[in-house]
Structure formats: structure tokens, C-alpha cells
Amino acid sequence: MSTAASRRRPATIHDVAREAGVSRGTVSRVLNGGHYVSPAAKAAVDAAIRRTGYVVNRHARSLITGKSDSVAFLLTEPQERFFEDPNFNVLLRACTQALADRDIPLILMIAGTEDERRRNLRYIEAGHVDGVLLVSSHSGDPVVARLHEAGVPVVACGKPLGQTTRIGYVAADDRDGAREMVRHLHATGRRRIATVTGPLDTPGGVERLAGYRETLAACGLPADDALVVTGDYSRASGAEAARTLLERAPDIDAVFVASDLMAQGVLDALARAGKRVPEDIAVGGFDDSPAALSSQPPLTTIRQPWDRISAEMVRTLLARIAGEDPATVILPTELVVRESA
Amino acid sequence: MSTAASRRRPATIHDVAREAGVSRGTVSRVLNGGHYVSPAAKAAVDAAIRRTGYVVNRHARSLITGKSDSVAFLLTEPQERFFEDPNFNVLLRACTQALADRDIPLILMIAGTEDERRRNLRYIEAGHVDGVLLVSSHSGDPVVARLHEAGVPVVACGKPLGQTTRIGYVAADDRDGAREMVRHLHATGRRRIATVTGPLDTPGGVERLAGYRETLAACGLPADDALVVTGDYSRASGAEAARTLLERAPDIDAVFVASDLMAQGVLDALARAGKRVPEDIAVGGFDDSPAALSSQPPLTTIRQPWDRISAEMVRTLLARIAGEDPATVILPTELVVRESA
DNA sequence: TTCTCTACTGTGAACGCTCACAGATGCATG
DNA sequence: CATGCATCTGTGAGCGTTCACAGTAGAGAA
Numbered sequence: 001m002s003t004a005a006s007r008r009r010p011a012t013i014h015d016v017a018r019e020a021g022v023s024r025g026t027v028s029r030v031l032n033g034g035h036y037v038s039p040a041a042k043a044a045v046d047a048a049i050r051r052t053g054y055v056v057n058r059h060a061r062s063l064i065t066g067k068s069d070s071v072a073f074l075l076t077e078p079q080e081r082f083f084e085d086p087n088f089n090v091l092l093r094a095c096t097q098a099l100a101d102r103d104i105p106l107i108l109m110i111a112g113t114e115d116e117r118r119r120n121l122r123y124i125e126a127g128h129v130d131g132v133l134l135v136s137s138h139s140g141d142p143v144v145a146r147l148h149e150a151g152v153p154v155v156a157c158g159k160p161l162g163q164t165t166r167i168g169y170v171a172a173d174d175r176d177g178a179r180e181m182v183r184h185l186h187a188t189g190r191r192r193i194a195t196v197t198g199p200l201d202t203p204g205g206v207e208r209l210a211g212y213r214e215t216l217a218a219c220g221l222p223a224d225d226a227l228v229v230t231g232d233y234s235r236a237s238g239a240e241a242a243r244t245l246l247e248r249a250p251d252i253d254a255v256f257v258a259s260d261l262m263a264q265g266v267l268d269a270l271a272r273a274g275k276r277v278p279e280d281i282a283v284g285g286f287d288d289s290p291a292a293l294s295s296q297p298p299l300t301t302i303r304q305p306w307d308r309i310s311a312e313m314v315r316t317l318l319a320r321i322a323g324e325d326p327a328t329v330i331l332p333t334e335l336v337v338r339e340s341a
Numbered sequence: 342m343s344t345a346a347s348r349r350r351p352a353t354i355h356d357v358a359r360e361a362g363v364s365r366g367t368v369s370r371v372l373n374g375g376h377y378v379s380p381a382a383k384a385a386v387d388a389a390i391r392r393t394g395y396v397v398n399r400h401a402r403s404l405i406t407g408k409s410d411s412v413a414f415l416l417t418e419p420q421e422r423f424f425e426d427p428n429f430n431v432l433l434r435a436c437t438q439a440l441a442d443r444d445i446p447l448i449l450m451i452a453g454t455e456d457e458r459r460r461n462l463r464y465i466e467a468g469h470v471d472g473v474l475l476v477s478s479h480s481g482d483p484v485v486a487r488l489h490e491a492g493v494p495v496v497a498c499g500k501p502l503g504q505t506t507r508i509g510y511v512a513a514d515d516r517d518g519a520r521e522m523v524r525h526l527h528a529t530g531r532r533r534i535a536t537v538t539g540p541l542d543t544p545g546g547v548e549r550l551a552g553y554r555e556t557l558a559a560c561g562l563p564a565d566d567a568l569v570v571t572g573d574y575s576r577a578s579g580a581e582a583a584r585t586l587l588e589r590a591p592d593i594d595a596v597f598v599a600s601d602l603m604a605q606g607v608l609d610a611l612a613r614a615g616k617r618v619p620e621d622i623a624v625g626g627f628d629d630s631p632a633a634l635s636s637q638p639p640l641t642t643i644r645q646p647w648d649r650i651s652a653e654m655v656r657t658l659l660a661r662i663a664g665e666d667p668a669t670v671i672l673p674t675e676l677v678v679r680e681s682a
Numbered sequence: 683t684t685c686t687c688t689a690c691t692g693t694g695a696a697c698g699c700t701c702a703c704a705g706a707t708g709c710a711t712g
Numbered sequence: 713c714a715t716g717c718a719t720c721t722g723t724g725a726g727c728g729t730t731c732a733c734a735g736t737a738g739a740g741a742a
Contacts, residue, residue: 010467012729013728013730014728023692024692024693025691025693026691026692028731036689036690036691038691055466057404059400059401059403059404059409059727060400060727060729062697063400063401063404063697063729063730064696064728065697065729065730068400070448073449088430089429089430093451100451100457103460105448106448107411107448108433108448109437109446110437110438116438116441119441120441126398235635264635355698363722364721364722366700366701367721367722369699369701370720370721377720378720378721379721382720398697400697400699401700402700403727404697404729405699405700405701406699406700406727684741685742688738688739690735690736690738691736692735692736693732693733693735694732695730695731695732696729697729697731698727699727701726701727703722704721704724705720705723706720706721706722707718707721709716710716710717710718711714711717712713712715
């Protein structure tokens with residue numbers, strides 16, 4: 001009799017083999033797809049597994065196969081973004097889920113500092129994970145190159161900028177999302193449309209700006225650099241940008257903001273300047289974060305399909321691990337119209 | 342010549358031993374603390390490790406030691422809470438960090454559904470992790486009992502309610518935080534102090550309510566059940582609760598709300614009812630979440646020491662894994678005074 | 683009948699590590 | 713000069729798998 005708190009020795013493949021009256025090899029074959037196993041043997045093994053409560057020892061398996069059957073979720077962002085950006089939550093949750101469906105554990109790694117980066121790379125390069133889901137938006141991140149050099153399968157979230165090596169990634173169609181928003185602003189009668197961009201070393205920064213410019217041109221509106229201000233995705237930078245815009249071009253009637261968080265800052269500043277939204281100035285955000293709903297007024301924004309992004313990241317990573325070439329997947333965004341525009 | 346993308350066979354303990362001119366055993370001893378190793382041998386091994394770029398194969402080690410040197414972070418909450426509650430972010434981040442400092446990978450598990458719960462338990466019970474950091478606030482969670490039965494070391498975040506088994510946990514001093522907030526409200530002249538509690542099957546729900554009641558009594562204020570309304574930690578439930586309160590007791594001059602998110606809802610409802618905060622009614626929150634700063638007006642709230650909570654969770658879990666008895670740690674909270682009270 | 687082919691099964695040898703043990707050395711003690 | 717002890721070192725076994733290989737049995741073709 002063992003107490004509740006003592007773990008008893010778990011069943012091994014040997015125990016199962018004995019219980020089923022077959023050899024280790026046969027049990028192993030059943031475990032790995034069941035090819036070249038007679039129906040009778042398979043049934044006996046299945047029953048034995050159920051009786052013994054057998055679960056494979058992944059360490060033993062990994063030792064011989066050389067694969068770990070696990071995947072890292074690596075975040076190389078300065079930590080404040082992790083706290084602020086609700087997208088990470090959604091992404092992390094959905095990736096965990098998608099991997100769990102395939103019985104693959106997710107190892108969470110956060111590399112905000114150089115030291116953490118080194119440590120995590122060391123772990124990954126040692127072959128302790130089969131692949132990496134990478135969240136790193138800044139241009140020229142050395143981690144990307146290191147991972148590529150080490151031959152570790154990687155799929156990034158968002159297009160990795162400033163990389164010479166080809167790396168697979170999954171992203172929302174930022175440019176088209178921006179186009180759609182600006183078209184919407186134009187369609188609702190706005191003619192002096194400004195923009196607050198994200199940092200221009202991030203894909204969201206450059207792509208959304210590009211979409212904005214393209215659409216202005218397509219709508220026959222003049223390009224005016226005074227209407228473009230760059231923020232850093234923080235709420236404060238949004239407020240700052242709005243003040244700059246009002247000063248430079250008091251006649252603007254719309255602002256396309258490259259993130260909801262910054263859009264909140266814009267709303268703050270506009271309210272403080274006595275501008276009514278959307279009557280005087282329409283505001284369009286990006287992300288459809290929870291903040292978009294709770295702001296005053298609720299934000300018209302662009303929804304990124306995070307559930308699909310996660311699913312595709314996992315799918316393409318596993319394909320890459322299985323030997324396929326790096327793939328890039330671009331997924332469509334969706335305009336969500338609320339009260340701010 | 343291997344291409345950049347091909348992983349070459351990593352160095353083993355054998356290679357290091359040959360390189361250093363010693364035996365496997367000596368290398369192993371260096372790797373595990375360096376006891377009973379001559380300084381000369383240790384130096385030779387260290388150099389050889391550096392030259393060969395050797396990293397232990399954790400699978401091989403785990404196979405023989407029976408330990409995985411990894412820890413699970415298990416979240417058994419319905420997923421909406423994961424999205425909404427910013428505390429999870431902070432906790433997860435800090436735990437990852439604390440574990441990384443000890444070179445222990447964190448495996449993230451999210452068990453919102455019954456199916457996910459089963460799968461994760463199976464994984465854990467198979468001994469694939471050495472211990473579990475458990476985040477599960479609801480009363481009588483069957484996962485707690487299952488883990489205890491399986492003899493897996495567990496440390497919970499917050500006191501696990503409705504459990505017959507003794508289990509280690511780390512928590513903020515909810516009750517004392519509530520006391521402090523109510524004392525503050527009283528000290529600033531409020532005399533009709535209502536409260537919006539969390540769900541009463543969560544520790545935050547019961548403890549904060551208890552602290553509220555104690556302090557009312559201590560201040561000589563009458564207990565009045567009409568001033569107590571229960572929410573579910575969501576913003577909407579906060580608004581709903583505020584409406585109920587205003588109806589039942591229009592003369593209240595303060596509300597202690599058991600979470601910032603609900604407090605936001607309370608602010609919404611009060612604004613809609615034409616009440617000024619804090620002039621007419623003071624509002625106190627709990628959590629010091631980012632929402633507390635961005636609400637109008639910024640919330641006076643209670644900060645929970647999440648960094649310390651995480652650090653203690655990791656510390657006590659590792660102690661538990663090392664064989665110590667389950668410990669409980671209660672950490673002090675801190676009043677953060679802003680404009681709402 | 684004999685041979686070949688397919689479907690299935692069992693066996694030894696790894697995988698890279700730790701652990702127990704045996705042995706060697708040096709030094710102080712009786 | 714033997715004995716004990718502490719410090720250090722190497723060796724073999726074994727952790728629980730998978731994989732390659734050798735083998736068996738039965739069906740069908742020659």
C-alpha cells in the first residue's frame with residue numbers, strides 16, 4: 001500500500017509487452033501508428049495499455065529519436081510590451097491550444113534582456129526543442145539570424161524585417177487592413193485624413209503606413225507629410241502624436257492610428273483639445289483589442305485574425321520541422337465599425 | 342562542410358571527456374556540482390566544455406534521474422478570464438523569469454475545458470514535469486485533488502478553497518488589503534461605505550469581503566447587508582452592481598470594489614447616474630491593474646505584490662520538489678492612492 | 683514442390699547520461 | 713610499517729525507448 005502522496009513506479013513498455021503477451025517491438029509499433037501489427041496484437045496491446053495506465057516516457061523516446069516533441073514560444077520584446085499588448089495574450093493562448101491538440105507541450109521563453117536572449121538561445125541550440133514560434137517585431141533582431149544559423153525551424157509572427165535570410169512567417173495583411181480603414185474614412189466623407197504610425201522598424205509600422213499612402217492616392221487625395229506622425233505603440237505616444245497633428249494641421253477631419261492603444265491616447269488628446277469624436281474628427285484604430293470597446297467612444301478598428309494566425313503558425317512550424325521549406329502566410333483582416341468613425 | 346541550416350551532431354559527455362583527458366564520470370561530477378574533483382581535472386573539463394560547446398542532453402539525464410527539470414504553469418480558468426485579467430500576464434511573466442534564473446523551463450498549460458483538463462493531467466501524472474504552479478481560483482477544483490493524489494508537488498496561487506487536502510499556496514493578504522482600503526475611505530470622511538465583492542467561491546471574494554466587514558465594525562460603522570453586492574470580476578458586473586447599490590441605498594458615499602475591472606464598471610455606472618467621483622462617491626479598487634491608471638478618474642486601489650508572489654511560488658515549489666512540506670506564504674499588499682478616493 | 687513476396691514479430695544494440703562501486707593515491711594515525 | 717580515512721578517478725550497468733535487422737508464417741506464382 002502506497003500513500004496517496006507517493007508516486008509508484010510508472011508502467012514501462014516492458015510491462016505492457018508482458019501484459020499483452022507480445023514483444024517490446026510490437027508495443028512500440030502500436031504506439032507509433034500501428035503499421036505492421038496484426039489486429040489481434042494491436043487489440044491486446046491497447047487493452048494492456050489501458051490496464052496498466054501506461055504513458056510513454058518522452059525522455060527515453062527523445063533520447064533515441066533526437067527530437068524533443070516540444071516547441072518553444074519565444075518572445076524577444078522588451079517586457080513592457082508584453083504587459084501592455086493584449087495581442088500577446090491571445091496569440092499565446094491560441095498557440096498553446098493548437099499545440100495541445102497535437103500533444104506537443106509549449107515552452108514559454110521571454111527574452112527581454114541580452115542575458116535572457118543568450119540563455120534561451122543556448123537552450124534552443126542545444127536541441128531541447130524541435131522548433132520555435134518567434135514573436136519579435138523589431139528590425140534586424142539578431143535572434144532570427146542565430147536561430148537560422150543553428151538550423152532550428154522557426155516561424156515568426158509578422159514579417160521579420162531587415163533579415164537577409166529567408167524565414168517563414170505568418171502575418172495579418174497589415175497593408176490591406178490600413179487600406180480598408182482609410183477607404184472607410186474616405187467613404188464616410190473625410191478628406192483631410194492624418195495617420196499615426198507605429199515604429200518604422202516594425203512591419204506594422206511600415207505596412208500600415210504604406211496602405212494609408214496607397215489609399216490616399218487611390219482616392220485622389222493629396223499626400224502631405226505633415227499628416228504623418230510616428231508613435232511607439234504606447235498610449236502616451238498616441239496623445240503626443242495627436243497634439244502634434246492638431247498643431248500642424250488643425251483642419252484634419254480624420255486620423256488613422258496604427259494601434260488601438262495609441263488610438264486611446266489620440267482620443268485623450270482630442271478630448272482635451274475640445275474636439276468631438278467622431279463629429280469633428282473621426283478616429284480609426286488597429287487591433288480590435290479590448291481597449292477598443294472600453295474607450296470613449298468605442299473605436300472603429302481593424303481586427304486581426306489571431307486565432308487563425310496562431311493556427312497557421314503552428315501548422316507551418318510543424319511542416320517546417322517535418323522538412324518542408326519555409327512558408328509565408330498572409331491572412332485577411334476585418335473592419336469593425338463602431339462609433340469613433 | 343555543412344550548410345548553415347544543417348545541425349551538426351552535438352558534443353556528448355564522451356567528447357568532453359576525451360578532449361579533457363579524463364573519464365565520463367569526472368565530467369559528470371563537474372557538471373553536477375564539482376565535488377570530489379581535483380582542481381586540475383575541473384579546469385581541464387571546463388576548458389573542454391568551452392571548446393566543444395557542450396550542453397547536457399536533458400533527455401538522457403532525465404531518463405536516469407527520473408526528474409524532468411521542468412515545471413508546468415497550469416491555468417484552470419475559463420478562458421475569458423485569461424484574456425481579461427491582467428494579473429495573469431504579470432504572474433506568468435514573473436514565474437518564467439524566476440524559473441529561467443534557475444535554468445528550469447516553464448511549460449504552459451491552459452485547461453479551460455474538461456477535455457483540456459484531462460489531457461494536461463495525464464501529461465503531468467506521467468511525470469513529465471517535476472511540479473506544478475497552479476492558478477485556479479474556483480472552489481473545489483477537482484484538479485487540485487487529482488494532482489495531490491498523484492503525488493505531484495503543487496503550489497497554488499491564492500488559497501485553494503473547498504479542499505480537504507493540505508496544499509501549499511502563496512497569496513497576497515487579501516483581507517488586510519481590504520481592511521486598509523476601507524480604513525482609508527473612513528479616514529477620508531466616508532461613512533456610508535458599500536462594497537462590490539468578487540464571486541464568493543473565490544478567495545478574493547470571501548477574504549476581501551471579510552476585511553471590509555471587520556473594518557466597518559472596527560470603525561464603529563453599522564453592518565448593512567444592503568450595501569453588499571456580489572459581482573463576477575467583469576466590468577459589466579461592476580456596472581450592474583453599482584446600479585443595484587444606487588437603487589438600494591442612494592445615500593452611499595463610497596464603494597470598495599474587489600477588482601479594478603469591476604471598479605471600472607462601477608465608474609461607468611456612476612457617471613451615467615450623474616454622480617461625481619470622488620466628490621459624491623469615492624471608489625476604491627483592487628489589483629492596481631493598468632486599467633486603474635487609465636480609468637476616469639484614476640483609481641485608488643490595492644497593489645498586490647505579483648513579482649514577490651511569483652518568486653515565492655517558484656521558491657516554495659522547488660523546495661517542495663526537494664522534499665519539504667507544503668508551505669503557505671502570505672504577502673502584504675499596498676494601498677495606492679490616486680484620484681478616485 | 684520450391685521459390686518469392688508480403689505481413690508480421692522478436693531481439694540486440696544503441697541513444698547520452700548518472701549512479702554505485704571498485705580501485706588508487708596520499709597523508710595522518712596507531 | 714601497517715591501518716584507516718578522505719579524496720579523487722575510471723568502469724560497467726542500466727534508465728525506457730526506437731530502430732535495424734533477422735526471422736517466421738502463410739499466400740500465391742512458377
